[in-house]
Amino acid sequence: MKIKDIDVEMTNPFVSIIMGVYNAGKSNMLQQAIESILNQTMQNFEFIICDDASTDSSYNILQSYMHDSRIVVIKNDKNRGLAYSLNKCISIAKGKYIVRQDADDYSDTSRLNVLVEYMESHPNYDIVGSNIKYFDESGLWGKYVLPQYPQKKDFLFTVPFIHATVILKKESILKVGGYRVHKETFRCEDYDLFMTMYSKGMRGANIQRYLYNVREDSAAQKRRKYKYRIDEAKVRLSGYRKLKLLPIGYLYALKPLLVGLIPTSFLKVIKDKYYQRRSKK
Known part of the structure; x- marks a missing residue:
């Protein structure tokens, strides 16, 4: 169709x-x-x-x-x-x-068209996202390339999908009960959902096109409260257990706790360099 x-x-x-x-x-x-x-x-x-x-x-x-x-x-x-x-x-x-x-x-004006066409022609996928561009008060300033076919192991380092870019089969998200509403998932409901879906045998992909634009300005750069870092560590550990990524997952669960100790100004430099490297892939 x-x-x-x-x-x-x-x-x-x-x-x-x-x-x-x-x-x-x-x-x-x-x-x-x-x-x-x-x-x-x-x-x-x-x-x-x-x-x-x-x-x-x-x-x-x-x-x-x-x-x-x-x-x-x-x-x-x-x-x-x-x-x-x-x-x-x-x-x-x-x-x-x-x-x-x-x-x-x-969103770019063609985003829905591209996402739906992809899902209709790839019925084996439950989650499909895309690459993104970053913008702030001055305009577009960077790009970010996601893995084309995320595997379970990709959840170790970070979420292999950008939450706001995704299209999901409604029947698939209903099968896992939707988003888990809990204080631990307050800032990482997407991480929790996607790991749960993968643990149930569902799979996803990222279209290698820039279909979505993410605001990353001075307000977004503010330090996250450390308690949210602790919550993310708990969500990671729970997800890794479901995905059978332990014991190596114990090390990666510590990542948000360690990142939260880095000064904001230095963390911004690291993030900017990381974005630049990802945009070249």
Whole structure:
């Protein structure tokens, strides 16, 4: 089935795009994210957005888009985190596929078309992501290349998918119960989900094209609280156990704890060099 046929033939949305929003109302970044989806070349989608009890103008901005029949806005009664918000979106999703989008990033206009065509022609994959470009207040500044066919061992060093780039089979994410909502997964719900899916025999790929743009500015460079590093170590250890990556996994589980001890300024230098090296692959 070609994408143009999907647009014409499907009465229900073929794709459900899900996005969690929390205090993303500054600098027009939320509008940029939404517009990048509304302007996709593939139009048979629903865009489910969950406001996680924002305290700024985010919900008002979302309401201004509710006249568009493709957009569904829901709201949490209190701040519950991204995993809970995404599960809430998935619970009402009608599409065959689930596509992620973050509220401070933007997608290339062909992104949905490319992702869906790939999934339709590669039914053996449950997760498909893409390479990314980085941008800040000054514009695009870097690129990042992901492994084309991530294997279990790739989860040792880091997550081999960029969460916001992925498309997933809805049936596959439902089989594992969606995102695990727990304090340990608050900042690494994607790591936890993807390792769980791989432990169940599911597999993924990364399209070797730059379809998504990630905001990496001064705000994003701020030091993560050390308790989130501890939580990531716990999530890694749990995932490695499921993937049968122990005992070597014990060493890699220490990585976030060690990284958290590096001064922020020096860590930025390391990250910049790492991004530059990955962009050349």
